[in-house]
Amino acid sequence: MIQEVIAAIRKHKKFLISAHINPEGDSLCSQLAMKELITALGKEAVMINNDPVPDHYKFLPGISKLSTDLSGKVDFDAALILDCPTLKRIGGVADMIGKDKTVINVDHHISSERFGDVNWVDSDASSTGEMVYKLFKEMDVPLTREIALCLYIAILTDTGSFNYDNTSAITHEIAGDLLGYGLEPGSVSESVYERRTLVDIKLLGLVLSTLKVNRSGEIAYLAITRKMIAETGADISKSEGFVNYARSIDGIKVAAFFKEDAKDANKINVSFRSKSGIDVNKIASFFGGGGHVKASGCVLEGTLADVEAKVVAKIEEALKE
Numbered sequence: 305m306i307q308e309v310i311a312a313i314r315k316h317k318k319f320l321i322s323a324h325i326n327p328e329g330d331s332l333c334s335q336l337a338m339k340e341l342i343t344a345l346g347k348e349a350v351m352i353n354n355d356p357v358p359d360h361y362k363f364l365p366g367i368s369k370l371s372t373d374l375s376g377k378v379d380f381d382a383a384l385i386l387d388c389p390t391l392k393r394i395g396g397v398a399d400m401i402g403k404d405k406t407v408i409n410v411d412h413h414i415s416s417e418r419f420g421d422v423n424w425v426d427s428d429a430s431s432t433g434e435m436v437y438k439l440f441k442e443m444d445v446p447l448t449r450e451i452a453l454c455l456y457i458a459i460l461t462d463t464g465s466f467n468y469d470n471t472s473a474i475t476h477e478i479a480g481d482l483l484g485y486g487l488e489p490g491s492v493s494e495s496v497y498e499r500r501t502l503v504d505i506k507l508l509g510l511v512l513s514t515l516k517v518n519r520s521g522e523i524a525y526l527a528i529t530r531k532m533i534a535e536t537g538a539d540i541s542k543s544e545g546f547v548n549y550a551r552s553i554d555g556i557k558v559a560a561f562f563k564e565d566a567k568d569a570n571k572i573n574v575s576f577r578s579k580s581g582i583d584v585n586k587i588a589s590f591f592g593g594g595g596h597v598k599a600s601g602c603v604l605e606g607t608l609a610d611v612e613a614k615v616v617a618k619i620e621e622a623l624k625e
């Protein structure tokens with residue numbers, strides 16, 4: 305619960321703040337805001353992630369302090385793990401956390417394994433950013449414009465710009481409060497969504513050309529191959545959100561996005577989006593992954609064609625239930 309997290313933050317002095325591999329808006333912005341919270345309390349925090357910050361998020365205030373150095377010795381007594389349903393999601397950073405450290409888990413994934421010594425998991429929260437906002441309020445730590453910007457972007461990106469079902473009246477109330485710190489919604493949205501390069505749009509073209517729909521017209525899916533990345537020189541993190549094109553087709557109940565892993569030729573990363581009562585967390589969990597009811601992911605071994613066939617068959621099974 306939030307009170308246990310507050311007690312753990314009050315108790316410790318030095319923190320390691322980490323979040324999931326393949327960082328995105330919510331994970332990065334929650335980390336940045338959390339670091340400001342810890343600092344405002346007169347404590348120390350270092351932010352370390354397994355993967356580097358995607359170029360299009362390098363404008364975030366304070367982001368240059370986020371390290372990917374997993375080799376160094378870091379002095380801390382508690383680890384704050386954000387936006388991760390499992391400890392494995394922080395990748396190699398997990399090896400830096402000894403048994404003597406207190407692990408504090410703040411997350412909104414329904415598939416959470418509650419792996420921390422202290423866990424606050426709220427699957428009704430739109431984003432981890434929304435939860436970090438509540439920490440600021442509960443702990444009476446004042447927000448600055450920079451912190452408000454981070455929290456707003458966390459919420460904006462995890463709700464698909466306030467379009468997904470995880471958007472509640474409370475989400476809008478919080479967003480409204482954050483705008484009061486001098487943010488302009490138009491320019492924030494532009495800074496997050498309208499920084500694409502020509503290469504990114506070419507990649508989108510290639511990905512859209514892979515679009516397939518199953519026989520019943522309820523499943524739409526896209527793929528991205530290592531060849532596309534090599535040919536365009538694009539950054540795979542820029543494909544965040546491409547799955548929504550498949551989801552946006554009228555009549556589609558589940559959209560899936562298959563990504564050949566950049567490093568491992570036999571690994572396919574799969575993202576799911578649901579636009580109906582279908583619980584895609586269940587489907588992802590079946591394959592060892594997880595996430596949210598309407599957005600989830602998993603990793604499978606095999607060729608792209610094999611994994612597509614296996615996953616589409618599983619979705620069809622779920623649609624029949």
Ligand SMILES: [Mn+2]
Pocket residue numbers: 330331387412431432462
């Ligand atoms: Mn999130």
